[in-house]
Amino acid sequence: MLITGALVTPVAGNLGDRHGGKRVMLRLMAVVSAGGLISALAPNLPVLLLGQVLEGAMVGAMPLSFILVRKHLPAGESQVAIGVVSGLFVGGGMLGTLMAGPIAEQLSRHWMFAIPTLAIVVATLFVHRVMPDDPPARSDAKIDWPGLALLSGILLTLMSGLAMAPEAGSRPLAIGALIVLLAVLVAGWISVERRSPSPMVDLHLLAKPGMWSSYVITFAVCMGTAVSMYLVPQLFAASGDGYGFGAGSTDIGRYLLPGTVAGAISGPLGGLAARRFGPTAVVGAGIGVMAATLLVMAFVHTEVWHLVVGKALVALASGVCITAMVVRTAASVDHTDTGTATGLVLVTRVIGFAAGVQVSGAVLTAGTRPGTADPAGSAFVTGFVIAGAVTALSMLLVPAMRKGVKK
Structure with missing residues (x-):
């Protein structure tokens, strides 16, 4: 699903820019519905994986939503709406995670995929009937198949x-x-x-400091976020000498819930803050809070509440920062490039998360002594310091966000 989302997102955004967000959205949701149906009826793992590949296309709905928001709402309202859309994606993921276990236990794994698929089908019909049409911007443009x-x-x-x-x-x-x-x-x-x-992508647009700096900052922020997402549960579960809490999966889920809620509300909050203070100021503030929190967590994690509060602050600051980044990117290009520009932000986000997870795994693996089950406490310190340093360094590019973009 992760790979499919990374592949489909820029393509969906580009096609939405050319042929209309609603038109592409309906076709994308049809693909996702087909994937959900295949997953629900899958008799074995290979068929289930095929369904998951198709369902991964749902990530492409985000840039299409941003296209429709910009076309149908005034500039001030569209900034908040972009935040709401981002928050709903996080909130939907949180709700799905909470529902999956009970549905699988009370019904079956087949219904775990079937119930969300029914919801997507209903949502598709709702979009078809209620969403206003948006005329194609470049319907005669050919698809850049080699690109x-x-x-x-x-x-x-x-x-x-x-x-x-x-x-x-x-x-x-x-x-x-x-x-x-x-x-x-x-x-x-x-x-x-x-x-x-x-x-597919206007390279002249990417060459502007205001655009490439946004993508680099997104990568750094998401990498730092992913490190905390990986290390905090591992630290909860660890039971080393003088560190860790030996928590089980149920307790860990409970400890992580405040961070999940913070991530869900960060989208609308980021949109409101971007409209009130400007996206660049919000990005700078988010980076500052997140970097400081990660560095404090590196040396202050002796109590459960230290990590619970730290994880929630990182989730909130990261979500606000990325939402403001999407708002800034969308506002920096013409309406005809909204999907492509924001789609690349989302792809960069996926790559940043993947890189952060791999860095975290490498740090903990290097810090695990042969014959022991848990990494050394210093490995967690190193991971948090790396995350904080990478996030803090991205602050150097914030001034470049103001350069060479559409006002």
């Missing part, structure tokens, strides 16, 4: 490289080959996009 194929190859290679990163020491040739392949694909994609009359 699409190369971008998909870049994302697949990058995600594969991140997945293999923990084994880099034992598989140097495979990692080296992936790096070379990634470089070739990037060079080919840039060459194709420069010559295409209707490119």
Whole structure:
């Protein structure tokens, strides 16, 4: 699902820009519904995985939602609406996580997929009947198939490289080959996009400091967030000498709930703050709070409430920051580029999370002594410090967000 979401999101955003957000949204939701149906009826794991691949396309609904929001709402309201959409995605994920276990236990795993699929079908009909139509902006533009194929190859290679990163020491040739392949694909994609009359991504737009800095900041913030998401549950579960709490899965879920709620409300809060104070100021404040919290967590984590509060603050600051980043990116481009620009933010977010998880795993693995079950306490300190440092360094790019973008 993660890989499918990374592949589909920029494509869905680009097609929405050209052919209309509602039109592409309905087709995307039909694909997701088909994936849910396949998952619900799957007799074995391979068929279930096929259904999950199709369901992963749902991430592409986010840039399409942003397109529709910008087309149908005034600028001030659209900033808040973008935050609401982001918050609903997080809240929906939280609700699905809470519902999955009881449904599977009381009914079956088949209903665990069937019930959400029925909800998606109803939502699709609702969008078809209620959502106003948005006229295509560039309906005559041809799809940049070479650019699409190369971008998909870049994302697949990058995600594969991140997945293999923990084994880099034992598989140097495979990692080296992936790096070379990634470089070739990037060079080919840039060459194709420069010559295409209707490119998937406008490279001139990406070259502006206000755009590329946004993507780099998004990567750093999401990487720092992912490190905390990975380390905090591990620290709750650990039972080392002088650190850890030996908590079970039920207790860990309870400890993490405030952070999940904070992440859900961060979207609307980020939209409101962006409208009131401006997206750039909100991004800077979010980075500051998040970096400070991560660094404090590195050295203050002797009580459960230290981690509960820290995790909630990181989730809130990260969500506010990313929402403001999406608002800034959407407002910095023409309406005809909304889906493409915001889709790339979301793809960068996925890559940042994947990188953060791999870094966390590598740090804990390196800090685990042979013959022991838990990493050393210093490994957790190192992980939090790395996350805080990467997040803090992204503050240096905040001033660049103001440069070279549409006012």
